[in-house]
Amino acid sequence: MSAALVQQLVDGFAALMLLTSFALLAQHRMLSVLHWFAGQGLLLAATAAIVAYGTDNEELYISALMALLLKGMLLPWLLRRVIRQLHVHREVEPLMNGSLTMLVALGVTLFSFHIIQPIEKTSLLMTRDSMAIATACVLLGMLMMITRKKAITQVIGFLAVENALFFAAIGATNGMPLVVEIGIAFDVLIAALIFGLFFFQIRTTFDSLEVDTMNAHLIHKDDDE
Amino acid sequence: MNTAIMLALAACSTALVAALAPLILRQPVAQRTGLSLLLAVTGLLAMIAGIYGLVLGGDALILPLGLPWLPMHVRLDALASFFCLVIGSLLFPVAIYSQGYLRDEPRLTPLAIFMPLFVLGMLGVVLSDDAFTFMLFWELMSVSSYFLVTFKHENLENRKAGYIYLVMAHLAGLLILGSFAVLYAAAGSFEFSAMRDATISPFWASAAFLLAGFGFGTKAGVVPLHGWLPEAHPVAPSNVSALMSGIMLKVAIFGFIRVCWDLMGPGDFQWWWGALVLAAGSSSAITGVLMALQQHDLKRLLAYHSIENIGIILIGLGLSMLLAHFGHPMLAALGLVAALYHTINHALFKGLLFMGAGAVLHSTGTRDMESMGGLIHRMPWTAALFLVACLSISALPPFNGFVSEWLTFQTALMAPQLGGALLTAIVPFSAAMLALAGALAATCFVKVFGVVFLGHARTEVAASAHEVDNWMKVGMAIPAVFCLLLGLLPVLFIPLMDSVPELLLHASLAGSIHAHGWLWLTPIDIAHSSYSAPIVLIGMLVLGGLAFWLLHPKGRTIRRSVMWSCGNPHVNARMQYNATSFSQPLRRIFAGIYRPEEDLNIERSRHKLLADNVRYAVHIGDMAVQYLYQPIGKLTLYAAKLLQHEHQRGIHAYLAYTFITILFLLAVYI
Incomplete structure (x- = not known):
């Protein structure tokens, strides 16, 4: 495979990353959100493997394997279990209406391309074009956290931000040092486990997984005192 | 390393040991004795270090402490020596006094930890030779004194006072930090030696002056930044009030002198600096005494008098700044000496007054003057020693307050030598304010002494009061003796502190002060003015003896009878002239x-x-509190209320804030 082909492939996967980010933002059914999230993890693993091949960086293969196992399989499986057990299948009405969210997302993506332009010019890496998309994905993940009401979707948004950061690391510097990456992967896993535990706790305490209910509860508690 | 700085560092170490001692000494008796003993040693060492430093000169050292790239610089120059002497000369008697005063205190540990730390902070500020060390010890002093103010934290009043104190102390700290930042920008180093050598533009010099002035002014209790002072001083234990009022306010004065005179220097002075200090001093002097007159809480009254006396010190400093700017170093030195003389005087007599108030509080259990009276019969020693302090603070000869206020007046009388009609108008005005403040202070202490010690007991507690123990008597007697000595022998004391104006203004008073022997104090020359305290004392003794002899001739006994009550048969102690009616x-x-x-x-x-x-x-409310503090407080609360519902927006709003901030930062910085 030539370098040009690798670059084409990386760009192609980057475009797919952006697509998954948009899809995450657009979906309302829990399980499809989860599927897209799993797909994003698989894409990430594939991108890492291709960049590893293109740059002959052996450590990146391990990163790719970790992404595949953790982000493509383990985390979606964990979250799927939580969703099954808690019977949350649909996100309630989002805070912002769907088409407006899409418009904002579009604007944010354009903004990312705009601000990354001067940086792209200074980079010599084959993956430099993916930088703008990685930034856009980070921001879209955040947007997802802002516009959703269910705690689970917010956590998926958070994990999507993490995915995008991983992608940015591959794009900007051909991956972080392996030690750092293992550390982060482990953190994310622990975070997901803790979130899972929290969902059950929150559910038993508040009878709901909606963030607003928790707030309301807190405010009422304040008023009582 | 010479003897003086070694003694000063030994004093610091002793204070540190005293702060750590309560970790080992658990028994209240052991804690009390340890605290008093170690603080007395600290005071003695600081006093000797001060005298050594003034006479023989000090030294600079770099201690192997502090940050790796910024070791602690300490230096004992003439100014630091003088303030070491001030600290030591009050700390020593207060430590002795504490041994008696804290006898019935059940819970000593916080006091035993924070009082030495407070002392260590003050000594550290005085000795420090770089901005970092200075701020470190300054904050140590502020924070530990907060814990002393809130020592009896079970009272709501004390917690409130502590809060105000903490807020204002931090405000002061922030302003002082700002002033050091300006100086750092000019010098490129935190070390004072670099700041001294640096040249600074007039604009930035003024900025540093204003920041330092407001910062140290807040700590010193200059009107209208004095709001914390009448709240915090009364509620602290009396031995701590004595230290706070007697020394801590002086450390703020020290900081002001250090930054303006030493780090910037008289060459940078502008005419309005002196005028501003003079105006602040005059307003503090007059406001302090007027507010003091209307108080009936004994310690609160004394706290307001601290504001007055800080005002008097600032009048001296302001005059000195003006005179230095207009090129009269000799007269400027006189103003500086007057201010410094009043600094040590105030430390002594205000310390004594607070100790006396503490003795009264200790034996009657109240600070309210309206429930005292007739204590001179039951506490003769306390009454006599308190009277000495009253006479001193009222600036009556032959005590020390007179000497320093007289010197301040002598400086003010030189005003015609200044250029400009404005200044020749301002200076006599502030001198008039000083005179009025002196007269009102005398009125006020007639009231204090009359209501507290004379007449009949107004309540049961006053009637059953008892004299304090020997420790407290000795603790009060030492500053009383110092007050008399400083009043009688200024001619011997001023040459001792002469190295301070020599350091700061390169001018010496030694030539003119005792040109006519130890008996006559001649600040400028004999034709101008002169004062001899011993002769005044002899004159007073002779006249007093003569009057006594005429009024009480031999052979006639004094007739004691019931006083005439306008025919009203029911006379009780509440019919006496009291604090409010006086x-x-x-x-x-x-x-x-x-x-x-x-x-x-x-x-x-x-x-x-x-x-x-x-x-x-x-x-009677404090005008500054009513028209300055409360509006600011209300405005802050109003702004907080406007923002309040933003806090309850929930997680989505917070995420959105983060998101928008990131977008904004990306847009601006990339």
């Missing part, structure tokens, strides 16, 4: 300033001409 005429005269809220209630149930019950209450 100050009533002045309340009328200065009604425009006081704005008293008077409440007169007369019950007439039987006949409209027969009053059964008369109740009179008067409340």
